[in-house]
Amino acid sequence: MEIRVENIRKRFGEKIAIDCFSAVFPVGGTTCIMGPSGCGKTTLLRLMMGLIEPDEGTIIGMPERKSAVFQEDRLCENFSSVANVRLVCDPHVTREEIIGNLSEIGLGESLFAPVHSLSGGMRRRVAIVRAILAESDIVFMDEPYKGLDAALKKQVVSYVQEHTRGKTVLIVTHDEKEAHDLGCGILLMPANGPEEDKAPD
Amino acid sequence: MEIRVENIRKRFGEKIAIDCFSAVFPVGGTTCIMGPSGCGKTTLLRLMMGLIEPDEGTIIGMPERKSAVFQEDRLCENFSSVANVRLVCDPHVTREEIIGNLSEIGLGESLFAPVHSLSGGMRRRVAIVRAILAESDIVFMDEPYKGLDAALKKQVVSYVQEHTRGKTVLIVTHDEKEAHDLGCGILLMPANGPEEDKAPD
Amino acid sequence: MAALALGRSLLLVSPLDVVIRLARLSSTGSFWASVAFSFFRICLGFLAALSAGMVLAFLAARVKTIEIMLWPYMAAVKATPVASFIILCLIWIGSGGLSVFISFLMVLPIIYTNVLQGLHSFDPKMEEMATLFGVTPLRRLYYFHIPQIRPFLLSACGVAIGLSWKAGIAAEVIGIPSGSIGERLYEAKIYFSSADLFAWTAVVVLLSIGFEKMFVALMKRSFDQMEKI
Amino acid sequence: MAALALGRSLLLVSPLDVVIRLARLSSTGSFWASVAFSFFRICLGFLAALSAGMVLAFLAARVKTIEIMLWPYMAAVKATPVASFIILCLIWIGSGGLSVFISFLMVLPIIYTNVLQGLHSFDPKMEEMATLFGVTPLRRLYYFHIPQIRPFLLSACGVAIGLSWKAGIAAEVIGIPSGSIGERLYEAKIYFSSADLFAWTAVVVLLSIGFEKMFVALMKRSFDQMEKI
């Protein structure tokens, strides 16, 4: 089984964000998406999430239950880490489970402070735990590990791998080393039309 | 000449963000600041920026004119890239100069779109150009290159190096390779008190 | 200048006179009865409008058709001069209930418009997040909408409480229900008793300030409380 | 039910009668003179209050002392019943200017409170950014404060325009300046002429809606324009 993106095209006004792009993602596996800044990675994820409609093309085989780490954290600023995670959890997920998950990646000290008072890397981890604990078959991650130092990143990566076993995972990253370390399929997105000629290097 | 941070201590309520930290930064040079997530890097920058007051300790030798790339982008969402840069520029900086700088790092296509419609990496670059074009003697950069792909990063790094010649630059980064590539001094911040024993790995 | 002097001579009372009058008034039982009469009715009108305004705003934010359908009604409620429907009001609800109704009508559009504006200015990025995770409406309310409308609701209440008193007392001065503050103001006016007029005006302003301070503080606390979960 | 029926019978006019009356009225010159008279004064009061409210709110947001000093005045302006100061107004500004003033007083606290709340809910992170870069006050206004108050100002105007008409016409019904819509309403009321009463009420509501639509659209456009630099 696989998720198929076929001849998809999306423009915002004049701007062509994705120009006739196709790809296939294996269900139950992890795929890294790479490409230059502005090539449409985030837009591709939003299309697959069903948040925006493509102008042309189809997406086939998307599971119902989705979760995501967005490029920005998108947390409820005045609520605590625990509350932010609970927001997306099924009722059967206990408070202990949430606290356990947060503690596992080093947030045990700041469980109940409003997330606006957390450091950048801490907020990122809250967003990651939220994506993991939400009931889902596919997890979208848009540069999930940015802002984490090397040691922490290792820890978080293994936390994510452990908790997404069997799920489809799409990870956008700019770090080739990271992509190779994950040992997964890599999808390279080309810079899109008008930007192509001006693509750096 | 140097900037001296002496025995600085800062707490937020119960939370100790920085516990008795000292450092010296050479004026006119670049220094990388590294340390685990939540160790107080951003807080240190904010203290040096004069945005918050330390509970104890002193900071000596800070120049007047400062600029920064914040950890978050902190752009005016509904304004264009050009407008966002102009916000902080002296009147004598011409529109052409702003457009030239933006184009130099690949934003020539999106000069007048509101920044909320830009991709993550594009927004980051706008924030960088803003920090560069503001009149300043010291530039604070909190993970400035996150969200940029390898090729682009190289281009942006050289853009920044060229435009900050002679200025004091403090760069927070989590990427050791990046720090070494810049060939500058590296300041390691220890995980602070209460978090230490729980520091990852 | 002449007008100013005229005004001054008309007052004919010093602030001290007013304070003394106020002290004397407040030692009578009927004073407190009048205060209770008007306070109860005006606050009832305010609270009813607060609830109705919020419910309508939430409905309108969810279903665009409702917003469009409500628009002419709200516009009419806002702009229709009281003189135009006072007769109908008196027929339907009598002078006793008039202040409840008029204070309700004054507050409703303020709450509705502000809360709706608050809901409309919700960050689309958070909206996307909620959609993706399939956040339930109840949780949306709790996590997004209530924090979102907070500043709008606070400013709406800040202004609506004062205006509900203004409008409610005006209704009492028109309907003159026995035992209301409006009746006292009416009497003070027809007997040219400036001390009474100002004393009762002070009472109205103080009641309004007191209620506003209390209510807004309570609201802030419950907002804060809600975020502490 | 009985009350409803009675209400209907008292009205004694069908909507058609009102429309016919309206058509007849609007073909007379004095109709347009009255409309112009009231429109001009009420809008003047509204615009004056809009400017004053914004200026005061900006000052109050900058200097806490000003906010504290203004608070009791605003509370009094909001809550003081018109009956309490109508005489002073009539003496000082006459019945012609009354509607300007009363509409001003109604609008001022709404604009002030909303704009102030908007300025207060400014993101501290952006504030830090502005401080660090030493952004000039004028640019702060343009880049931060105006976009920030946008939703608050829009909802304030949405509600204040309607209420300025309500209050302004009420003032005219009290002061009865010759040639005003208020005078027409007053006459319609004392002569029990329901068709006139409803026709003029419709005129007021339509004028208010028209002005609100136009003004809010204009405001949105200028906001959008300002962001396109």
Added chain:
Amino acid sequence: GIGKTDKEISAVRVAGLKGPTSIGMVKMMEDASIGKSALPYEFSIFGTADEVTPKLLQGELDIAAVPANLASALYNNTDGAIQVIAINTLGVIYITEVGDSVHSLNDLRGKTIYATGKGTTPEFGLRYLLAENGIDPDKDITIEWKSEATEIVALLKENESGIALLPQPYVFAAKAALPELRVAVDLDEEWTRLENGSRMVTGVAIARKDFIEKNPDLIRDFLAEYKASTEYVNANISESASWVEKFGIFQAEVAEKAIPYCNITYIDGSEMRTAMEGYLNVLFEQNPKSIGGKIPDDGFYRAG
């Protein structure tokens, strides 16, 4: 209440307004409150006629004391649902003065008068009387219309000599605030002096027509008691004044001084009709709308 006959009625429901038109009833009200009245009554005092008229038409009230022109307008606008049963108050409008220059309407030539009540009885009455006395109300004198009696008192206070047209009880309230104020001309007296049979009618009692038709005896008894009450009030001023306050009409202090000048009367039957018709004619000539567009027909008057 509609449809009940004499025997079924538990109480006659009577309404008055806060003002001089209710004063004549206070003796009845007092009697009713201690259970000594001839009929069972239920009195209520309202702040505004706007509240009384609908209740009356709706059948929640049987009898009400209201302004004279309102009675006519109500009759015309409801196809004769009410009838006037008695006049209870005559003119209570006075020309007052600070100073001593006005003693008759003729003295008003060339002067400026402050007045309230534009578009209502005071304006129509004043203009009529001036015209009848050969004074052109638009040319020979200046009338400054004000909407609030209070404003006039403030203006009088400012001027060494000022002339104002004021109704009761404002005249007395104003005198309390301004002791040198003097009643210069009583418009009612001037009106009566014209000797054309009409009177300056201020207040009347009206009743629902169906109530009158179904309860002719009750009405007769009511009117008899009303007449007695009016006479009692005029004869026992201070006692009545205390009742005026007791029943929330206005303050006793003011009432005691005001009652003699409030022109409280009782007139019914054909005398009522003549007085009323003449008065309504005056209003009609000045503004037909003020009495509901036309002179009411015979059905308006309860035959005595």
